[in-house]
Amino acid sequence: MHSRRIGDVEVSAVGLGGMPMSIEGRPDEEQSVRTIHAALDAGITLIDTADSYHLYAGEVGHNETLVARALASYGGDTSAVLVATKGGHVRPGDGSWTVNGSPSHLFEACEASLKRLGVDAIGLYQFHRPDPHVPYADSIGAIRDLLDAGKIRMAGISNANPEQILLAREILSGRLVSVQNQFSPSFLSSAPELALCDSLGIAFLPWAPLGGGRRASDLGDGFATVGARYGVSPQRVCLAWHLAKSPVVIPIPGARRPSTILDSTHAPELSLSADDLALLP
């Protein structure tokens, strides 16, 4: 598996997004564990999760617990796996998603994530989403405090605009290593953030890289045409398209089945030509 960097850590060029294994439509735990093990077998060393990837109120951190269990039951060496989690989003259990970016919540959330993941320090902790009721600098100040206290090894942000990226970088004294924003063929609006990350050498993790949920099954004619040229899936072409945007890009496709994540792990081997790229967004 080709690799890319998040801060000073080398990770697989394609990661695994854990969300679909813990929210609406999730599979049983046995299938999820097989999916995570398949990703590890294929050389994936980046797993993206969050404390808010759960369904019901009483199971905050469902996905973190799942990832920790899958790592513990994996037969091979998992020391090189970077588990990236997030705090700042909350799911009350009625299907909605709300935010809480207060420093006190982030400190508590981080402690709970540490316990669920069973680690002394979280590899990459990302502030999930700006909270309109809390100054952004206060939320990022909490992330800085967690870094300084050694609770987290690296700091990232998610759903941030260029101004917020620059502010976070300043508050973290240059220690901002990643930005995770929505970006896919059907959602190109994060292009300015991607360009900024490219210019600053900050890892950019496109979320819902295939468009998310049902959209992931139909990426349109361009991806189908290029896929047919190489005899590969349009989804694999899409992930290769992401990787071709910049060396800082590390897509994190979600999966509920071993077969889909296995297919995605081959994307870095696909080198798209100028002719191919001309057919794509």
Ligand SMILES: NC(=O)c1ccc[n+]([C@@H]2O[C@H](COP(=O)([O-])OP(=O)(O)OC[C@H]3O[C@@H](n4cnc5c(N)ncnc54)[C@H](OP(=O)(O)O)[C@@H]3O)[C@@H](O)[C@H]2O)c1
């Ligand atoms: N920071 C944020 O606010 C935020 C928000 C949303 C998501 N995320 C993160 O981003 C990750 C990815 O987003 P997402 O899961 O919503 O959407 P996505 O990655 O665009 O799509 C996931 C779906 O694509 C299918 N798929 C994956 N690889 C495939 C392949 N090679 N061929 C065919 N189908 C394939 C999967 O099918 P199967 O399920 O059948 O395997 C899965 O249901 C999430 O898991 C989460 O970690 C972050």
